[in-house]
Amino acid sequence: MAQKSQPGGRAGSIPLMDGHQAEPTIFELSVPGRSGASFRTTGVPPSSPSGTIPSALLRDIDLDMPEVSERDLVAHFTRLTHRQFSVDLGAYPLGSCTMKYNPKFADVAATMQGLTNIHPCQPESTIQGWLELMTTLEHYFSEITGMAGATLQPAAGAQGELTGLLIMKAYHKDQGRQRKNVIIPDSAHGTNPASVTLSGYTPITVKSGPDGLVDLAALKDLLDEDTAGIMLTNPNTLGLFEREILEISSAVHAVGGLLYYDGANLNAVMGIVRPGDMGFDIVHSNLHKTFATPHGGGGPGSGPVAVSSRLLDFLPGPKPATVGENPDGSKRYGFVQPKKSIGRIHSFHGNSMVLVRALAYMMYYGGLGLTEVSQIAVLNANWLRKRISASYPCTHDEICMHEFVASAAMLKKETGIRGLDVAKKLLEFGFHAPTVYFPLVVEEALMFEPTETESLQTLEAIADALDEIAELAQSEEGRNAIHEAPTKTPVTRLDEARAARTLISTFDTSIESARGDLT
Amino acid sequence: MAGFIPHTAGEVDEMLAFLGLSTIGDLFDAIPESIRLANGDLRLPPGVSEPDVLQSIEDFAGKNIPVSSDLVCFAGGGAYDHDISSATKALASRSEFVTAYTPYQPEVAQGVLQALFEYQTLVSRLSGLPISNASLYDGASALVEAINLCVAQTKNPVIWMSQGVNPSFRTVADTFAGGTGHEIVTIPLANGFTDWGSAGPQEPGVIVVGFPNYLGVVEDIPALISFARQRHATVVIVYDPVSVALLRSPGALGADVAVAEGQAFGVGLNFGGPYVGLFSTKSEYVRMLPGRLVGETVDRTGQKGYVTTLRTREQDIRREKASSNVCTNQTLIAITAAIQLSWLGKKGIRELAQRCYSGTEYLKGLLLGSGSRLTLTSDAPTVREFAVRTPIPPETVVERMINEGFLAGIPLSSGFERSNIHGSLLVSVTEKRTVREIERYADAIQRVVK
Numbered sequence: 001m002a003q004k005s006q007p008g009g010r011a012g013s014i015p016l017m018d019g020h021q022a023e024p025t026i027f028e029l030s031v032p033g034r035s036g037a038s039f040r041t042t043g044v045p046p047s048s049p050s051g052t053i054p055s056a057l058l059r060d061i062d063l064d065m066p067e068v069s070e071r072d073l074v075a076h077f078t079r080l081t082h083r084q085f086s087v088d089l090g091a092y093p094l095g096s097c098t099m100k101y102n103p104k105f106a107d108v109a110a111t112m113q114g115l116t117n118i119h120p121c122q123p124e125s126t127i128q129g130w131l132e133l134m135t136t137l138e139h140y141f142s143e144i145t146g147m148a149g150a151t152l153q154p155a156a157g158a159q160g161e162l163t164g165l166l167i168m169k170a171y172h173k174d175q176g177r178q179r180k181n182v183i184i185p186d187s188a189h190g191t192n193p194a195s196v197t198l199s200g201y202t203p204i205t206v207k208s209g210p211d212g213l214v215d216l217a218a219l220k221d222l223l224d225e226d227t228a229g230i231m232l233t234n235p236n237t238l239g240l241f242e243r244e245i246l247e248i249s250s251a252v253h254a255v256g257g258l259l260y261y262d263g264a265n266l267n268a269v270m271g272i273v274r275p276g277d278m279g280f281d282i283v284h285s286n287l288h289k290t291f292a293t294p295h296g297g298g299g300p301g302s303g304p305v306a307v308s309s310r311l312l313d314f315l316p317g318p319k320p321a322t323v324g325e326n327p328d329g330s331k332r333y334g335f336v337q338p339k340k341s342i343g344r345i346h347s348f349h350g351n352s353m354v355l356v357r358a359l360a361y362m363m364y365y366g367g368l369g370l371t372e373v374s375q376i377a378v379l380n381a382n383w384l385r386k387r388i389s390a391s392y393p394c395t396h397d398e399i400c401m402h403e404f405v406a407s408a409a410m411l412k413k414e415t416g417i418r419g420l421d422v423a424k425k426l427l428e429f430g431f432h433a434p435t436v437y438f439p440l441v442v443e444e445a446l447m448f449e450p451t452e453t454e455s456l457q458t459l460e461a462i463a464d465a466l467d468e469i470a471e472l473a474q475s476e477e478g479r480n481a482i483h484e485a486p487t488k489t490p491v492t493r494l495d496e497a498r499a500a501r502t503l504i505s506t507f508d509t510s511i512e513s514a515r516g517d518l519t
Numbered sequence: 520m521a522g523f524i525p526h527t528a529g530e531v532d533e534m535l536a537f538l539g540l541s542t543i544g545d546l547f548d549a550i551p552e553s554i555r556l557a558n559g560d561l562r563l564p565p566g567v568s569e570p571d572v573l574q575s576i577e578d579f580a581g582k583n584i585p586v587s588s589d590l591v592c593f594a595g596g597g598a599y600d601h602d603i604s605s606a607t608k609a610l611a612s613r614s615e616f617v618t619a620y621t622p623y624q625p626e627v628a629q630g631v632l633q634a635l636f637e638y639q640t641l642v643s644r645l646s647g648l649p650i651s652n653a654s655l656y657d658g659a660s661a662l663v664e665a666i667n668l669c670v671a672q673t674k675n676p677v678i679w680m681s682q683g684v685n686p687s688f689r690t691v692a693d694t695f696a697g698g699t700g701h702e703i704v705t706i707p708l709a710n711g712f713t714d715w716g717s718a719g720p721q722e723p724g725v726i727v728v729g730f731p732n733y734l735g736v737v738e739d740i741p742a743l744i745s746f747a748r749q750r751h752a753t754v755v756i757v758y759d760p761v762s763v764a765l766l767r768s769p770g771a772l773g774a775d776v777a778v779a780e781g782q783a784f785g786v787g788l789n790f791g792g793p794y795v796g797l798f799s800t801k802s803e804y805v806r807m808l809p810g811r812l813v814g815e816t817v818d819r820t821g822q823k824g825y826v827t828t829l830r831t832r833e834q835d836i837r838r839e840k841a842s843s844n845v846c847t848n849q850t851l852i853a854i855t856a857a858i859q860l861s862w863l864g865k866k867g868i869r870e871l872a873q874r875c876y877s878g879t880e881y882l883k884g885l886l887l888g889s890g891s892r893l894t895l896t897s898d899a900p901t902v903r904e905f906a907v908r909t910p911i912p913p914e915t916v917v918e919r920m921i922n923e924g925f926l927a928g929i930p931l932s933s934g935f936e937r938s939n940i941h942g943s944l945l946v947s948v949t950e951k952r953t954v955r956e957i958e959r960y961a962d963a964i965q966r967v968v969k
Contacts, residue, residue, distance in 0.1 A: 022823045023629075026637050026861050037867030039874065040602060043954035046873065047880045049765050052900040053737050059767050064644050065868050066861045070606050073861055077634070081615035084630025088614040094623065101523050102618050105569045114580025117587060119594045120791030121929045123917055126590075129582030130790050136579075143563055155656035155792065156847040166698055190835030194844035198667075199698040203839045241549040271561045272547055277554040288847070292523075296851025297631035298621040298811065299654070300793030316694070343694035347597060347659040347687050347780065348791025360576055366566030369522060371558060376524050376531070378546045383534045399538075399546060423624065433624050438835070455525040456534065484819075489626040491824035499816035499828040503805065506640040509649045511802050 008072025095447025098289030131333030146276020147306035160284030160303025165199035179228035249279025271371025595947025647770025658780030661796030675724025683732030686934025711897030735901035785859025809843035878948035
């Protein structure tokens with residue numbers, strides 16, 4: 001396709017200059033024959049693959065990679081960063097995502113050569129520092145969650161969930177039990193039921209009571225000899241603590257089931273209560289939430305899984321551990337395979353550089369500091385909840401934990417302004433939007449999680465902005481402005497239906513879905 | 520307050536008063552008293568300052584022996600010691616990319632979304648398949664998702680897995696098959712190639728092969744594809760995204776799904792993670808695609824923009840009916856790979872692969888010179904790594920070579936039981952290795968095996 005190349009030096013796509021021009025793709029900036037790459041001088045004599053590899057397997061046309069100068073490459077990606085919101089720019093009260101400030105010392109920790117320049121298959125004698133670091137993190141994580149040991153391999157929360165469920169399955173099998181079902185509340189994260197299916201169990205939904213909590217009587221009706229366990233988030237996705245957790249855990253344990261703790265909401269309870277003490281047997285944590293590792297625009301995360309002592313033998317392996325003593329009396333570390341291990345989860349040892357950051361964060365705070373983190377996270381959520389409750393009431397108007405679910409249902413009924421509109425308008429006030437339409441049990445849900453790193457002044461400004469939006473919704477002119485929002489962003493509201501109808505997921509192809517069944 | 524909590528004591532009091540509470544502990548009244556911790560009950564070392572934390576981390580780092588000019592890396596096996604451009608390092612550490620969340624509000628996430636769109640395009644060009652997702656956790660998880668996708672298509676849960684697929688990936692696939700109930704049958708290697716003829720009578724729904732395989736061998740994919748077609752099996756190719764600059768792409772060869780570990784593009788060794796799983800497939804399979812997908816659209820003014828699309832595939836909407844539970848992926852690493860690939864460009868990626876090939880061939884030649892005590896495990900053609908048999912256990916070779924200043928390679932043991940590859944050493948040469956390093960390595964390894 002002969003196409004005129006775009007100028008790499010035009011900055012019209014960034015808000016500082018104009019902001020409303022599209023940023024060309026790297027492919028449109030490409031000029032045939034141009035190159036930015038440079039290679040070291042090695043003196044290695046070149047040889048031709050056609051000498052050894054059958055021609056039927058050799059490529060006859062070069063891979064079509066972009067042909068740009070380094071200058072244009074840097075300009076392009078830098079402009080993209082100017083079209084991107086981030087925690088470093090401002091408040092991100094996205095419920096369930098714990099978008100707290102990511103301390104910069106963790107970046108420094110994660111770029112130390114003694115950690116980064118390590119091949120994952122180096123012999124144990126050369127990776128004693130890494131093994132000790134991982135063993136230390138396992139200890140911190142186990143203590144915070146009240147568990148006996150952990151695996152650091154899972155690369156994200158969802159992978160942690162599946163890991164935990166496979167451990168549950170291996171345990172029941174080892175006990176000679178046939179179990180079929182895993183119970184999940186209707187307010188659960190979507191990953192929970194998906195993970196249950198992939199573990200080979202059947203998810204069974206338990207309804208929440210009118211108080212937003214698991215209905216204990218309904219749960220007891222579901223529990224039987226087929227129950228493998230239950231997955232709970234506590235506090236749950238409404239930001240409410242399951243008050244009857246001890247009754248729940250006794251009831252599940254009474255039928256031989258296990259309790260799985262989805263640690264997505266761990267930021268509410270560090271140093272205040274431990275999942276292990278609540279009766280949970282398996283816990284995963286999203287390190288990119290609670291322990292402030294940056295989320296990278298959607299990853300890498302990390303989802304370690306901690307377990308109670310009776311499940312230690314089932315943990316994934318190989319697993320870092322103390323294996324003996326050196327002649328000087330210091331500990332010697334190595335990899336061990338737990339006796340009844342479910343096997344390997346990750347290509348190597350997990351998202352190692354994320355693990356370093358999390359450990360640095362935990363060491364910085366210590367036990368008392370982590371407790372304070374949770375206290376202030378909960379204080380911030382409650383302050384904001386109460387402050388906006390006149391316009392955006394919570395279905396459950398009570399003390400919440402680290403997040404709360406307000407509703408725009410009243411606003412919608414009175415003015416036609418939906419939760420999504422509120423979210424889009426909030427962007428114009430300089431704040432990221434809350435999570436909308438989750439959990440599914442709340443109409444027009446607006447889920448806010450301010451985290452402990454936002455100041456009172458920031459909370460006040462968010463509340464003022466929300467008030468102003470509710471006020472604007474009262475007039476037709478205001479409503480029109482809300483429906484148009486956002487207008488100052490690099491693009492306005494995007495046509496999501498069109499994206500699904502004609503799928504253009506690369507620069508090269510588009511796929512029409514005439515049947516519309518892609519959507 | 521401590522650390523990154525901005526609140527003054529006065530503000531905490533003011534906020535509690537606003538809530539009608541007297542102490543911060545009142546916020547936690549919903550938690551049963553019997554399990555509430557008291558302050559200090561967490562038995563962790565007390566918190567310390569930033570410099571103290573960094574000192575501790577440096578102490579850990581100091582107990583490792585990193586790859587460097589004093590420990591020259593000849594190990595590969597899915598994690599390669601490549602040069603990374605300074606531009607890639609600078610751009611990939613931009614905090615707008617680093618500290619953003621998943622692009623749930625596309626109007627303020629065009630940076631990440633467009634970068635992922637470009638990444639998807641680059642991955643599709645590498646793989647030769649039109650649909651690529653926005654990344655998966657790593658090569659192993661990409662393989663697991665590929666298997667799940669193919670079984671959902673063929674409804675036949677029998678998987679023929681070449682022994683030439685990375686043994687770590689294979690064990691991860693085994694672990695997750697414990698949940699899905701898929702039956703994975705390992706097909707052994709013979710002279711470096713997968714011996715498909717040795718498979719049992721059970722018809723496969725999915726066939727998985729490495730290209731080049733873990734031993735660097737360029738497998739005969741066209742023969743496998745026709746073999747698979749006769750059996751109505753889908754084919755997953757686990758490819759090396761650098762070698763593919765010299766080799767025909769998995770898509771051109773007829774793969775239904777192509778997956779790879781993308782660490783080679785701008786990502787450090789990093790003790791194995793975070794890396795990035797590349798995943799591509801045919802258009803017909805798009806509705807079952809795991810993970811996120813970015814699509815192009817327009818805004819209300821007709822301006823081009825990007826969104827995550829076909830969201831109904833995903834776990835948060837489909838819940839228990841979803842064929843994958845992936846939500847968080849490896850976005851930052853995917854963006855890093857896209858930047859490094861764009862920096863390499865059309866000429867650069869070919870040159871990169873060519874240099875890896877040349878270095879590998881040069882070392883091979885040196886190791887097999889007259890009087891050598893080493894032999895190749897097969898005479899099959901290879902691209903960027905090869906397995907060599909040593910007269911003493913490869914673990915001992917690796918330990919002794921450390922004293923000579925080399926990370927000699929990866930001992931092949933686990934995953935190659937009962938095969939003639941067991942007990943050999945996997946050696947890889949990247950574009951970073953100079954002729955002097957290669958020659959010194961060849962001398963040293965002859966010395967240590969004596």
